[in-house]
Amino acid sequence: MMKIGNVELKNNIFLAPMAGVTDLAFRIICDRFGAGLSYTEMVSAKALSFSDKKTNTLMKTDNLPTAVQLFGSDADIMAAAVPEVEKHGLFTDINMGCPAPKIAGNGEGSALMKNLDKAERIIGSVCDKATKPVTVKMRSGWDEEHINAVELARIAEKCGAAAVTVHGRTREQYYSGKADRGIIKKVCDAVSIPVIANGDIFTARDAKSMLEETGASAVMIGRGSQGNPWIFRQIIEYFESGEVLTNPTPEERISLAMEHITLMCELKGEHRGIREARKHASWYIKGLRGAAQLRNKINMATSLDEMRNILSELL
Numbered sequence: 001m002m003k004i005g006n007v008e009l010k011n012n013i014f015l016a017p018m019a020g021v022t023d024l025a026f027r028i029i030c031d032r033f034g035a036g037l038s039y040t041e042m043v044s045a046k047a048l049s050f051s052d053k054k055t056n057t058l059m060k061t062d063n064l065p066t067a068v069q070l071f072g073s074d075a076d077i078m079a080a081a082v083p084e085v086e087k088h089g090l091f092t093d094i095n096m097g098c099p100a101p102k103i104a105g106n107g108e109g110s111a112l113m114k115n116l117d118k119a120e121r122i123i124g125s126v127c128d129k130a131t132k133p134v135t136v137k138m139r140s141g142w143d144e145e146h147i148n149a150v151e152l153a154r155i156a157e158k159c160g161a162a163a164v165t166v167h168g169r170t171r172e173q174y175y176s177g178k179a180d181r182g183i184i185k186k187v188c189d190a191v192s193i194p195v196i197a198n199g200d201i202f203t204a205r206d207a208k209s210m211l212e213e214t215g216a217s218a219v220m221i222g223r224g225s226q227g228n229p230w231i232f233r234q235i236i237e238y239f240e241s242g243e244v245l246t247n248p249t250p251e252e253r254i255s256l257a258m259e260h261i262t263l264m265c266e267l268k269g270e271h272r273g274i275r276e277a278r279k280h281a282s283w284y285i286k287g288l289r290g291a292a293q294l295r296n297k298i299n300m301a302t303s304l305d306e307m308r309n310i311l312s313e314l315l
Contacts (some may be wrong), residue, residue: 002036002218004194005133005162007090009065011036012218013207013235015225016198017069017093017137019100020276024060025263029256030225031064034232036218038066042095042103045072045081059088067135070126071095073107073118079125086132091162094126096152097139099171110171113152114142120155127160137165137198140183143172153187153195165196165220175223181213188215196220204231204238227283229256250288254311257284265304274301281307288314 002012015022015030017039027038040058047055059068068089072078078094085092096119098109105111112119127134136156141147153164166187168179179199188195197216201207202224210219224231234244248256260280265273281298285291294310301307 002194004091004135007133009036010034011236013232014196014218014220015039015232016220016222017041017067017095018222018226019098020279021226023058023264023267023276024062025260025267026229026280027064027066028062028263029260030229030232033229034236035221035229036065037090038064039093040066040068040089042069042071042098043081043085045070045074045078048081048084049077056084059085061088065090067091067093069093069095069137071098071103071108073112073122075118075121075125078122079129082126082129086130089132091133091135092126092130093135093137093165094123094161095137097137097165097167097171099139099174104171110139110142113138113148113171114146116148116152116155119152120159123156123159123161133162134160135163135165135196136161137167139167139169139171140180141170143170146170147183149183150186150190153191157191157193161193163194163196163217164191165198168197168199181210184210184214184216194218198222202231204234204244207235208238227253227257227280227286251315253284253288254314257281257311258308260284261307262304270304271302274304274307277307281311285311285314290314 002009013036015035015038019041066089068085096112103109140149149166156164166184168184184197194217196218197210197214198220201221207219230248233246237245261277264277278299297310
């Protein structure tokens with residue numbers, strides 16, 4: 001059992017927000033395998049202010065335990081978006097960690113770690129407007145010369161945030177190198193609110209050692225879940241028994257890939273669903289005999305039947 005603010009969650013193993021990945025279909029799949037909380041793709045506060053239909057679609061939750069991740073750089077616009085966000089999610093999660101140039105280059109995401117005064121105004125404004133918990137996701141800092149996650153976490157706590165997530169890399173690292181568990185531990189030692197640890201969790205053992213080494217309250221799984229929603233069940237098993245009991249067979253991987261892709265087509269329409277599902281299909285079959293030869297076919301697939309036929313070649 002895990003509690004953030006006044007919200008109780010079934011466990012402390014969370015699915016990270018990932019643009020272009022954590023849509024409703026993937027969140028439904030990960031919830032089935034045990035994710036205690038899932039995060040939406042990034043939602044633009046500015047787009048919400050214009051009642052953008054696509055943005056509202058990103059926030060659909062199907063009544064799953066979900067946090068909506070909000071990004072922006074204007075405190076007033078961020079605060080104004082909160083009531084709409086709260087119609088959908090259990091939390092408003094403020095993005096202060098995205099390294100993408102189109103986000104950070106606009107003064108949003110991880111760029112806010114370079115301007116802690118602005119970050120404080122945003123967190124304070126969002127917390128003042130919210131009736132549900134507010135959380136903040138950050139990186140260790142902008143670069144190695146500016147490691148300031150501890151300072152930002154303290155600001156978040158002071159402003160009323162119910163939890164913080166720390167990815168143990170700087171913005172300049174993107175996803176290279178190794179996540180720094182030391183900075184996550186320093187944040188845990190500095191604040192009394194829950195800290196969610198993120199970065200390089202690809203196995204159940206990674207999750208357990210992350211919690212042990214940092215003292216974090218929860219772990220957040222990002223790239224380790226891509227094509228591998230079983231990781232949530234494996235972590236639960238490992239926490240409970242010290243063993244990983246669920247290792248999917250190639251047939252199970254292909255079967256779930258087909259189910260996931262079908263669900264994407266049902267939710268988004270076949271034309272869009274298949275195109276967005278190509279990367280998921282490649283992730284599911286990674287490492288299987290014959291998978292490399294099929295990747296080009298997958299990336300050219302234009303219909304659900306075609307995708308099913310391609311994946312069936314591996315059975």
